[in-house]
Amino acid sequence: MESSQLSEGSQLSESSQKSRKVVVRKAPSQSRSKEKVQNILAAAKSLLASEGLEKLTTNRIAKLAGLSIGSLYQYFPNKQAIIHQLYSDWLQSVRELLREYQASDLEGETPVSIMQTMMDQIYRPHDLDPEESRYEAELNKAMHLYPELQAIDHRHARQIAGILADILRKTGVVATDDVLFQLGLYSYELYGSYEAMLQHEGTSPGLIYEWQKQGLFSIIESYTKK
Amino acid sequence: MESSQLSEGSQLSESSQKSRKVVVRKAPSQSRSKEKVQNILAAAKSLLASEGLEKLTTNRIAKLAGLSIGSLYQYFPNKQAIIHQLYSDWLQSVRELLREYQASDLEGETPVSIMQTMMDQIYRPHDLDPEESRYEAELNKAMHLYPELQAIDHRHARQIAGILADILRKTGVVATDDVLFQLGLYSYELYGSYEAMLQHEGTSPGLIYEWQKQGLFSIIESYTKK
Amino acid sequence: MESSQLSEGSQLSESSQKSRKVVVRKAPSQSRSKEKVQNILAAAKSLLASEGLEKLTTNRIAKLAGLSIGSLYQYFPNKQAIIHQLYSDWLQSVRELLREYQASDLEGETPVSIMQTMMDQIYRPHDLDPEESRYEAELNKAMHLYPELQAIDHRHARQIAGILADILRKTGVVATDDVLFQLGLYSYELYGSYEAMLQHEGTSPGLIYEWQKQGLFSIIESYTKK
């Protein structure tokens, strides 16, 4: 019933409703706990996307998540931790995606072809879901507001840059390790700027995307020996 | 830079004290008022650059500006208005710079050569003054924190995009009006992403700058008929 | 010591687990209940000694005692009651010790000799176990924090004072009943101040102890006819 508030939007609450009445078997407490955590994160995400960081208070998160403020603090030690989790989850999803590419067979791929594939996969959601775009922009803002979290951001960024550098090297980019790393970092941060640009009214996602690709590929190619 | 503006502040208030008691005849109230406004803006800018948005309180601004909090509210209706002015001023300076180029003799310039010149002029300060960089980043953050202010941002952005589109067209870029406008917007926003990237540790300003230029030029050239 | 009590706690619950499944037949519920109560008290004592009153929360007590917070509230109506029991137990142990002396053959003892013996026995633990000292100090603090508990303290104190008065009288102190009672009270409270003094850095337990004895004996002797 709590979760119903969170959202009707959330599949989880619906399914758990059903499972309660149909399957009878109580969900293991761990997953119930996970559910709450997910509710909280979903509520925070929703508030972030719809009202922005400034309206993100622990009390509102709790209310939207359908639990009391006290309960919220049973799942997260403080507000920062919630945002951290959100950010961390997002970074991890990106990292995992890139790791798949890194581990995949890159035979026959050019730096441009592989970057193109990856960018298509990562950028695509924004065309479909502008809310996701707003969410990530706010998340980024939040990150800047909590200096402690920047360290994590930097660590992740470096990991991602390392992965990208590796992929670029494997597919034929020739440059010093440092330049490769910088190139990885630049590619990664390009995505951040894409998100920022989308926040502006009047911009055309499609064009921006194409131009970002074109610009990046031009750079990459200048580091590729023919 | 900041401090000069600051001490400027105190000097001003001292001299105005004197002028009250000695002869000189009170400066026209309008200019005295302008002075105060400038003091406030300078203080806000300084705090933004040195301590960040989260430490920017109206009381601190007033103290640093050398006037009372009560007076501050005589010149600005609320905190938002101060930030708005700051942002607006900055945008205007950019706009004016671009308008000069727009009005100048573009004979013999290529789209790339003119963009290169402008970017060098706009990006340069950051290499020289990291504080300016921090300031603009914080300003940008602030902008996002006050959704009401985004409208202004968009209006300015569109004006700038229009100017850039005009310059690009005059120097030989061939595209529909809409694409030209988008290209102007993209160029302008590229600068924002440059600032954002600089906030990350480990990035090399020089490389980023070069790559941004390379990317942009590659795009521009594809719209230039030979 | 604490930890022993602690693991004792868990051991107990383990063994009770077994006894449920094996034969032995469930211990009478009353004694199982007593066991739990003891676990709770031991946990509270441990927390008090190791982390102080301010970190003493019912949830932590329950966790350390190896039972749920809900169960804890089945044995104690509220937090105060736990502290009350702890304090009460401690007072009772002192009372019992003194009653033994009261009941013993005091033939040949002087007021000073018997007080000396008793003080040695009561004060000694602190030299050996500073944790005990900390525990009692925290307990005392707790007592002050719950005004309701002070009444109990006073009742106990009066009982102890009565015993001491009796012992003093039996061993030859000559004074009105009231003065004897006050003397008993004073002797008892002297111990409290001993504990308090130990909390200060730089104090020498040995010297304090000797001085307290010397002072007290000087008083007692002035009430003893030769």
Add this chain to the structure above:
Amino acid sequence: MESSQLSEGSQLSESSQKSRKVVVRKAPSQSRSKEKVQNILAAAKSLLASEGLEKLTTNRIAKLAGLSIGSLYQYFPNKQAIIHQLYSDWLQSVRELLREYQASDLEGETPVSIMQTMMDQIYRPHDLDPEESRYEAELNKAMHLYPELQAIDHRHARQIAGILADILRKTGVVATDDVLFQLGLYSYELYGSYEAMLQHEGTSPGLIYEWQKQGLFSIIESYTKK
């Protein structure tokens, strides 16, 4: 005392009302500020004495002091600071008193005579004002609750012990520096225990006082060569 200071608060506002209309001369802002600080301290002191440390909240202090919570925080950075000030003030008054004795002509005084004089002066107020007694006991409790404040307490205690040691030495006590210091510390802490004892019902301040003196003098004399 408490009530006088408190009602002093109301009196002051009344009198300032008058002074506004009669004397016209506005009280210097510094003293107005001091007045507020005194109001706050008086309110805190009153709450401490009447309801105890546990009921001492910043909001209640503010309300009792007749100002808003926001104002309170304009005069004190946090709750601890208020208590610190209270404690510090009290310690300072003791220290100053002792310093006077230290600086005075001790010719002809014996250790016992001077201690007697000082104790009479320090202990006396409690006979007159039981509220003062409660206040100091609560203050002491508070001190234990804020570990950070204990450092200050210890420093003060050492200063006082040093003064007392000096006085004792000057008046003829013969012992090593360390023992003298310990003796000073013991004497000082004796007072703390006196306060603690007074909190117990049924104790007779007069008797306790006499006994404490008798005990202390007996100790001191054992360190005095005849």
Add this chain to the structure above:
DNA sequence: AATGAATGAGTCTTCATTCAT
């Protein structure tokens, strides 16, 4: 106009206690 003391709603967080399972 200037001042700056005063305001108080709003923020995060804790923890004793309850109650559905």
Add this chain to the structure above:
DNA sequence: TATGAATGAAGACTCATTCAT
């Protein structure tokens, strides 16, 4: 009886804004 998730009142503290002087 046992569990432990849930509760929410309460506390410390902040800061944009107002208003008496």
